Amino acid sequence: MAAPVFDPTQDFFQLLGIPARFQIEGALLDEHYRALQSQVHPDKFAHQTEAEQRLAMQWATRVNEAYQTLRSPLNRGRYLLKLRGVDTQEETNTAMPVDFLMEQMERREAVEEAARRSDVDALDALQRRLQSDTRSLQQQLALQLDDENHYNPAAAAGTVRKLRFMEKLAEEISAAFDEIDN
Amino acid sequence: MALLQISEPGLSTLPHQHRLAVGIDLGTTNSLVATVRNGISVVLNDEQGRLLLPSVVRYLEDGSVQVGESAQAAQNLDPSNTIVSAKRFMGRGLKDIGDVSGSPYRFVDIPSTGSGQAPGMVQLRTVAGVKSPVEVSAEILKQLRARAEASLGGELVGAVITVPAYFDDAQRQATKDAARLAGINVLRLLNEPTAAAIAYGLDNASEGVYAVYDLGGGTFDISILRLSRGVFEVLAANGDSALGGDDFDHRIYCWLLAQNELPPLNPHDTRLLLTRARAAKEELTEHAETRITAVLSGGEIIDNLLTQQVFHEMTRNLVSRTLQPLRRALRDAQLTVEEVKGVVMVGGATRMPQVQRAVAEFFGQTPLTNLDPDKVVALGAAIQANVLAGNRSGDDWLLLDVLPLSLGIEIMGGLTEKIVPRNSTIPTARAQEFTTYKDGQTAMSVHVVQGERELVADCRSLARFELRGIPPMVAGAARIRVTYQVDADGLLSVSAREMSRGVEAHITVKPSYGLSDEEVTRMLAESNAHAADDMRARALREQQVEARQLLEAVQNALDEDGTALLAPDERAAIQDGMAALGAVLPGSDLPAIKRAVSKLNELTVAFAQRRMDNNVARALGGKKLSDLEM
Numbered sequence: 001m002a003a004p005v006f007d008p009t010q011d012f013f014q015l016l017g018i019p020a021r022f023q024i025e026g027a028l029l030d031e032h033y034r035a036l037q038s039q040v041h042p043d044k045f046a047h048q049t050e051a052e053q054r055l056a057m058q059w060a061t062r063v064n065e066a067y068q069t070l071r072s073p074l075n076r077g078r079y080l081l082k083l084r085g086v087d088t089q090e091e092t093n094t095a096m097p098v099d100f101l102m103e104q105m106e107r108r109e110a111v112e113e114a115a116r117r118s119d120v121d122a123l124d125a126l127q128r129r130l131q132s133d134t135r136s137l138q139q140q141l142a143l144q145l146d147d148e149n150h151y152n153p154a155a156a157a158g159t160v161r162k163l164r165f166m167e168k169l170a171e172e173i174s175a176a177f178d179e180i181d182n
Numbered sequence: 183m184a185l186l187q188i189s190e191p192g193l194s195t196l197p198h199q200h201r202l203a204v205g206i207d208l209g210t211t212n213s214l215v216a217t218v219r220n221g222i223s224v225v226l227n228d229e230q231g232r233l234l235l236p237s238v239v240r241y242l243e244d245g246s247v248q249v250g251e252s253a254q255a256a257q258n259l260d261p262s263n264t265i266v267s268a269k270r271f272m273g274r275g276l277k278d279i280g281d282v283s284g285s286p287y288r289f290v291d292i293p294s295t296g297s298g299q300a301p302g303m304v305q306l307r308t309v310a311g312v313k314s315p316v317e318v319s320a321e322i323l324k325q326l327r328a329r330a331e332a333s334l335g336g337e338l339v340g341a342v343i344t345v346p347a348y349f350d351d352a353q354r355q356a357t358k359d360a361a362r363l364a365g366i367n368v369l370r371l372l373n374e375p376t377a378a379a380i381a382y383g384l385d386n387a388s389e390g391v392y393a394v395y396d397l398g399g400g401t402f403d404i405s406i407l408r409l410s411r412g413v414f415e416v417l418a419a420n421g422d423s424a425l426g427g428d429d430f431d432h433r434i435y436c437w438l439l440a441q442n443e444l445p446p447l448n449p450h451d452t453r454l455l456l457t458r459a460r461a462a463k464e465e466l467t468e469h470a471e472t473r474i475t476a477v478l479s480g481g482e483i484i485d486n487l488l489t490q491q492v493f494h495e496m497t498r499n500l501v502s503r504t505l506q507p508l509r510r511a512l513r514d515a516q517l518t519v520e521e522v523k524g525v526v527m528v529g530g531a532t533r534m535p536q537v538q539r540a541v542a543e544f545f546g547q548t549p550l551t552n553l554d555p556d557k558v559v560a561l562g563a564a565i566q567a568n569v570l571a572g573n574r575s576g577d578d579w580l581l582l583d584v585l586p587l588s589l590g591i592e593i594m595g596g597l598t599e600k601i602v603p604r605n606s607t608i609p610t611a612r613a614q615e616f617t618t619y620k621d622g623q624t625a626m627s628v629h630v631v632q633g634e635r636e637l638v639a640d641c642r643s644l645a646r647f648e649l650r651g652i653p654p655m656v657a658g659a660a661r662i663r664v665t666y667q668v669d670a671d672g673l674l675s676v677s678a679r680e681m682s683r684g685v686e687a688h689i690t691v692k693p694s695y696g697l698s699d700e701e702v703t704r705m706l707a708e709s710n711a712h713a714a715d716d717m718r719a720r721a722l723r724e725q726q727v728e729a730r731q732l733l734e735a736v737q738n739a740l741d742e743d744g745t746a747l748l749a750p751d752e753r754a755a756i757q758d759g760m761a762a763l764g765a766v767l768p769g770s771d772l773p774a775i776k777r778a779v780s781k782l783n784e785l786t787v788a789f790a791q792r793r794m795d796n797n798v799a800r801a802l803g804g805k806k807l808s809d810l811e812m
Contacts, residue, residue, distance in 0.1 A: 034413050038580050039797035042609060042670040046369050047201070047339075047572035048735045050783045051790040057669055059794060061609045068606070177513060178634075181506040 011083060012066035022077055022145040024070065033067045073138045074163045080145055081160065086153045088160045096161065104165050108172065115176035123180075127173050134166045201339040203369065203571035204330045205377070205563025208319060208343055208357065210269040210426055211399030211530065213237045214557060215326040215341075216564035217334060218573070223381065223561040226333045234556060235329075237399075239321045240264040241310035249325040261286035261453035263308045267428055268322075270400045271315035272360075273352030276304045280424075286449030303356065316360045323364035337727065340367035342567040344559050346401040347373035348421030348507075348586050350632045351644050351674050358671070365720060367727075369570040371671040374398070375405035376416060376583055377562030378528040381553060383409050390523035391417075393511075395541050395549065396559075397504060398529040400426035404508050406515040406522070412579035417515035418605045419586045420507035425500065427463070427531035433496045434459035434488065438474065441486050451478045458484075466490050467533050494536045501540045508544060514605050525549040530556050582607050585668055592629035592638045601666055604634065611667040615681075622654040628664060630676065649678050722772050729767050729779050733760055736786055739793060747792040759785040 013020040016032045038044070040059035045052045069075045078088050107126065114122035137159055144156035204226070207214045212234040216225045225233045232251070240253035241263045248256065257264040265287070271279060276291040290312055292302030305314045323343075330338060343366075345357050354371055361368045375394035382388065388409050396403040403421040407414055435455050438444070447455065458474050465472035466488070476484040512519065525541060527549045532538065541549050553561070566581070584605045590598040591614075601612045616626060627648045633641030652660050661681040668674050736756065744753055763778035 034411075034580065036798060037582060038413075038578060040794060041580060041582075043370070043566075043570060043581060046570035047731065049732055049739070049786050049790060051787040052735075052739075052794065055790050055794045057609050057667075059798070060670070061611045061667065064607045064610050174513060178510060181509055 012069050012079065013083075015063065015066045016070060018070070020080065020083065022073075022080055022142050024076070026071075029067070029070055033063065036063045073141070074160065074167055077138075077141050077145065077156065077160050077163065081153060081157055084153060086157055088157045088164075090161055090164050093157075093161060096158075096165075100162060100165075104169065107169060111169065111172050111176055115179055118180045120177075120180060123173055123176055127170070130166060130169055130173065134163065134170075137163050137166065201571040201573055202330075202334045202336050203339050203564075203567040203573070204326075204334075204341045205372075205560050205565070205567045206323065206326055206341050206343045206366075207374070207377075207560035207563060208269065208322065208345075208360075209237055209398055209559075210267050210401060210428065211237055212556065213322050213326060214560035215330050216557070216560040217330065218564050218568035223564045223568075225557050225560055226330055228329055235322065235325060236266075237269065237322050238264060238266045239268065239318045241308040241313065243309045245310050247310075247321055249321050258450065258454045258457060261449040262288055263310070264453075265306060265308075265313070265318045267400050268315045268318035270424065270428070271304050271306075272319065273350070273354075273356040274304055274315075275302065278424075279304060286453050303352075316356050316363060319357070319360035320363035323361055323366055327364055327366055337723075338366065339571050339727070339731070340369040340567070342370045342372050342377075342563045342570060343368055344372050344374045344377050344563050346396070346398070346421060346423055347375050347403040347405050347416075347419040348401065348423045349672075350423070350587050350642050351589075351672070352632075352642060353423065354672055358673070365724070367724075368671075369567055371673070372563055372566055373403070373405065373416070373419065373583055373586075373672075374559045375403045375419070375526075375528060376407070376414065376581065377560075377566065378526055378553075378558045379405070379407050379409070379414055379562065380565050380581070381558045381562035382526050382550065383414060388524065391515075391517060391521055392524045392526060393508075393522050393545065394526045394528055395504070395508070395532065396421075396528040397531040397537060398426050399531065400424070400428050402426060402504050402507065404504070404511045406511050406517065413582065414579065415582045416584045416607075417517070418511040419584055420511035420514070421586070422503065422507060425503055427460075427529070429500055430463050430497050430531065430534070431456055431459040433500065434462055434474075434493065437488070437492075437496055438484060438486060442482070442484055444478075444482070448479060454478070455484070462488055463493070463534070466493050467535060490535075497536065501536055504537075505540065505544055519545055522547075526558075527551050528555050528558055583670075583672070584608060585610065585672055587632045587642075588634055589644075589666060589668070589674060590631050590633075590641065592631060596638045597636060598631055598633075598638050598641055602668060606668075608668050608672055609670050611665055613663055613665045616662045616664060617658050618652065618655065618660045619657055621657050623657070623660070624652045624654055625650045626652070626662070628676075628678075630666070630674070644674065645676075647676065649680075652680055653682070655682075718772070722770055722775075725772055725775050725779070726767060729763055729775055732779055732782060733763060733767075736760060736782065739786070739789065743789075743793050743796065747796070748789060752789070756782075756785050756789065 011020070016029060016036065018024055018029055018032065037060060040056055040063060042053060042056045042060055045056040069079050081088055111123070111126055114126065141156055141159045141163070143150040144152045144159060202217070204215050204217045214225050214234060216223055227233050228235070235250045236254040238250065238253040238257060240248040240256050240260060242248065253264055257266060276289055282289055288307040290305040290307050292305060303314055303316070305312045306318070327338065341361070343357060343361055345354055349357070358368055358371060375396045378394050378396065379392060390409060392407050392409060394403070394405045394407065401421065401423050402425040403419065405419045406417045408417055438455055438459065454476055458476050462472045462474050471487055471489040474484065474486045474488055478484065522545055525545050525547060527538065527541065532555050538549060585602060585608050586604060588600050588604040589602040590600045593599045601614060602610055618626065625648055627646060629638070629646045630644045631638055631641040632644050635641050649662060652662065659682070662678055663681050664676060664678045666674060666676055737760070740753070740756065748756070759778070759782040763775070763782050766774045766778050
């Protein structure tokens with residue numbers, strides 16, 4: 001019998017036992033994540049052999065990474081594309097639609113402006129708008145990745161790049177809130 | 183006739199023997215030790231029936247040490263040799279501590295060991311020599327360990343020691359070092375608010391989102407947790423590791439100085455007034471006003487009336503400083519105040535009415551205070567220690583905690599690049615690839631920092647390490663993969679591998695403040711008159727305890743899965759390894775025991791992997807991992 005070995009190349013969807021799709025059942029993901037951690041978490045092996053403790057840490061780390069990746073729509077989309085051999089080129093591909101870029105710049109300035117004025121209401125409004133736009137992009141990504149009739153990995157990579165902009169903006173808004181708190 | 187089971191002397195233990203494990207709350211002001219007895223978590227008292235051990239250590243000229251009440255009683259008499267609140271100095275350089283003008287201690291700044299290196303942990307000059315905060319904390323832990331062993335009647339298998347959730351790597355490492363110095367096997371470093379949540383959650387079988395507001399003597403933590411069907415999932419942690427009840431005392435102290443127009447005081451008077459300030463603070467929890475009186479060494483008489491209203495006014499911004507981390511934690515957890523089902527108050531400082539009022543106002547609900555805020559952390563830690571020691575196998579609750587502060591590295595221009603973001607569930611790991619920028623470059627240096635700020639200078643420097651032995655190649659050809667692993671204690675280790683040749687260099691990040699094995703040995707030697715003999719004896723005893731635990735663990739594993747997962751020859755090899763260890767165990771040949779332990783560990787690696795794989799398959803409803811593979 002060949003010993004199954006801790007295998008860091010195993011796919012996250014398989015690890016967490018959910019279908020490899022963009023649209024996932026969040027409750028099922030949570031449930032499987034917890035069931036897995038209940039079996040592999042280092043706390044379950046604190047009184048076991050060194051080998052088991054080390055393995056438990058590797059497994060628990062891996063399960064956490066898988067869960068973090070699949071739980072976030074942006075990470076999940078990027079990961080799904082990677083599994084299908086599509087590089088999202090977030091660092092290299094700068095050919096974004098001009099109107100999209102213009103809008104992003106305007107919004108970034110608005111965040112900076114709100115931060116300067118410590119205007120919590122303005123930041124709230126920007127955040128709500130960002131959340132709504134992010135949701136629409138996610139719906140678009142679901143079509144491009146899961147729907148046979150609209151399947152388009154190249155377009156999906158573009159949507160992931162847009163979502164990455166959204167995420168950066170969300171980080172800036174969050175940082176602005178932190179600044180105001182301090 | 184039933185056969186009697188006979189085990190080799192000193193080898194096997196009864197299968198269900200209760201392993202002695204404790205939870206320790208190593209607090210700024212007071213420390214406690216608790217254990218689970220007959221299924222109930224209880225705080226252990228000393229011979230006098232006292233539960234709280236004041237975290238006070240006094241060094242005397244003859245080299246002896248007083249800990250707890252007796253040290254506390256002497257603090258006004260001998261302020262510079264009596265260390266209180268040592269926790270505030272753990273893993274901290276002198277400049278981190280801030281204003282020390284009002285402090286009775288003689289601090290020793292430990293300069294940086296190299297250019298760009300952070301300075302070392304601050305030390306304290308006492309009549310018995312220079313002591314590090316780690317040594318001071320170790321004295322407290324030794325006392326608690328002795329209390330526990332006397333009370334439980336045996337040697338401890340290990341302890342869960344609690345730390346503020348917002349402690350960084352250096353502070354956690356310092357705590358673990360202190361335990362090591364006290365001869366305690368650390369089963370886990372557990373975050374204080376999480377410990378409190380265990381005590382509360384298991385008590386009330388709660389479900390939903392809870393906030394734990396933990397204001398201790400010197401640290402403030404806020405943790406947001408989701409409790410669901412036996413899973414305690416920390417969603418976000420935040421805090422201020424330099425804000426606590428001590429600061430409220432200090433405000434009163436400053437007020438007394440101002441009211442009486444006093445010049446800077448000597449250590450004796452400083453300590454006297456701080457003690458009076460603390461008593462006044464406690465008095466004002468129950469009463470509308472309190473009278474503070476004292477006679478200073480120069481004969482000046484202090485006699486002031488402090489009202490609750492004035493006290494609340496002078497501490498208003500301390501209270502509001504706790505609300506910022508609260509807002510940040512909620513934002514990180516992406517939750518609103520309305521979604522928080524309950525708020526748990528932890529730490530003696532949460533007894534202050536102005537704190538309770540502020541928290542109630544913030545959350546729009548009355549905080550829970552039905553467990554004693556002084557004891558709840560130790561009680562929760564004991565429950566976790568009991569499980570980690572393997573006493574409750576039928577238990578299926580799970581704790582998922584987070585890294586409180588982002589980890590990053592220094593990049594060009596003194597900026598930080600985040601590698602592991604704060605609030606990542608631990609254990610967690612990230613890998614990064616580097617390359618050389620010069621032809622023939624054989625070494626590079628990586629600077630690891632912790633914190634949220636953009637500038638390296640504003641973050642905590644954890645470690646600088648050099649990767650050497652990179653094969654000389656043209657610039658950009660070498661690929662060095664650096665892996666940052668954070669374990670379940672929240673401690674970081676770093677390993678690096680040169681990918682083109684597969685050369686591995688393992689580096690455990692020793693924070694600038696961490697202790698090397700040599701330092702621990704030296705400190706142990708200094709703290710003990712008969713050091714050499716005692717240390718050998720202790721090392722042997724510790725190794726024997728570890729060996730017995732290993733034998734027991736392997737035996738249990740064989741009983742459970744030996745038949746199913748091992749070929750006969752594999753099983754025989756493991757059993758040979760056990761027998762070999764069993765043979766050397768009762769003797770006093772420490773290296774031989776060590777060798778046998780490591781041999782047995784090696785022999786069980788494949789078996790451990792199969793068992794783990796089985797666990798994973800079980801979790802996913804009977805599917806084998808191989809079925810899932812593409």
